[in-house]
Amino acid sequence: MVTLHDIHAAAARIRPIARRTPVLTSAGFNERAGCEAFFKCENFQKGGSFKIRGASNLIFSLTPEQLRNGIVAFSSGNHAQAAALAARHAGARATIVMPSDAPRSKIAATRAYGATIITYDRLTEDRTAIGRRIAAETNATLVPPFDHELIMAGAGTATLELLEEAPGLDALAVCIGGGGLIAGSAIAATETKPGIRVFGVEPALANDVWLSLQKGMRVEIPPPDTIADGLRTTMPGELTFPVIRDRVEQVVLVTEDEIRETVKYLLTRMKMLVEPSGAVAAAAVLHGKLPAGLRRTGILVSGGNVDFDVLAGF
């Protein structure tokens, strides 16, 4: 069970590598959304997403012997870059298992951080099994993308920073892939500021958590085809799901068009590049998916890694 104390400990542990990202606002966005929005810009984070927070929290907790055996991670991209970066910082070898159709920029960046890349077919192969096999063969430590207490605690540090800069928030909107970011965020938010309302946002095409909450149990969906490539997980995590169930008021859904429009809005109006996955929380706020009456909403912008040619086609 991740506690606020774990998240504060993570904040201290990851300080040598994770950046304190800026909190931006936009009068135009506020006018259109009908509330005051505070964007925690993890797209400006080292490695281009919040993922360095969780990956470095886990990797910096390893023993010298574990570090000598290296780490293995499987990821659609951002977690891969983060694990590679944190491993390099800690002097550990990194092997990263990535889907063969991950954005080229993410594969190239991960390789540039010195990691060994192993690709797999997202539709036919099981990345977890591949990662576990490599870990077993090499004694490397598996750094999972979300379903681990140190990963969740690390992810929650972004919300600590956000609440320091915008203490008057009455709500927080967070995207959901495997649920690591929202679980850590929800614990950080509700423990720091009891009464704050936490909302999760998923692409309608990748609604595994929304469905799971409806059914009261973890449900698996087929590999989803959303442009939000970081949110294509098929099932909530074993550890993340109970936190979401207990601390998140509601999960709302956004369409692919709403995600695309929000990416363009954030780019042309707020001048920041946000990847589709990173824009879903903002999309929900911009398109009125959250309950009426919220006054000051924190929006976690989870990342900004998107290929230029993909963006140009928007």
Next chain:
Amino acid sequence: MVTLHDIHAAAARIRPIARRTPVLTSAGFNERAGCEAFFKCENFQKGGSFKIRGASNLIFSLTPEQLRNGIVAFSSGNHAQAAALAARHAGARATIVMPSDAPRSKIAATRAYGATIITYDRLTEDRTAIGRRIAAETNATLVPPFDHELIMAGAGTATLELLEEAPGLDALAVCIGGGGLIAGSAIAATETKPGIRVFGVEPALANDVWLSLQKGMRVEIPPPDTIADGLRTTMPGELTFPVIRDRVEQVVLVTEDEIRETVKYLLTRMKMLVEPSGAVAAAAVLHGKLPAGLRRTGILVSGGNVDFDVLAGF
């Protein structure tokens, strides 16, 4: 003669409207540029560029009677938006004279701020004359884009903030259009930190200041065709030129390709949208145009207003 005192006074005067923009860094950029770079991100400024600093410094200095008669400004875009925004904040009517081929986003944004827009043909008409005629007919106050002490002092406030956050800079790189930003920046920098080296950057296609420095006098060039639409001025200002001559070590030139490449680099690697004009200082640093041996260089990112379809064609 603008003094450091004027710039500090400007900083206090414009506080109600101008944002304190973040200073960002990038390990990847540093590696490629061979120095530590600190980006003062005026692309995140209200109105999308540094221009609000000068425009509001002038407009907030007007008397109640002057405010009642409104203001007139002529501009390729960013100054237009800034003057319109500052005028609205001060409760003054704004008439803005813009080239008919200015980026559509800039014209639309200026109109959205409540200004009356008058367009002219950049190649055949004289915007200064049009602006002066309107000012004379309506008793409105002309808010020039750069050649005014209050505009220069306001522009200099960005550098005060940058030096507060990055006090160890040994150099500063600033783009040059009419010279208001670099004049204010050079005064702020050299008065706050004697010995700091200030470099100006122009597109090679719009080298009026570079030429003027060669000849030792203000030289006029034909309307330049650079993609850096904010830097298409044909001649340095009467007030800005002497400041540049006295305080700027060197003006260097960048090509159109270097500007384009830098816009893409800043977008995909640093996740921020910078307009071509706003990217020329970074382009000079990235492409080794400054003298060797600089260790910590401040880069003024002047703005981020660029149409999505223009960007997509890069």
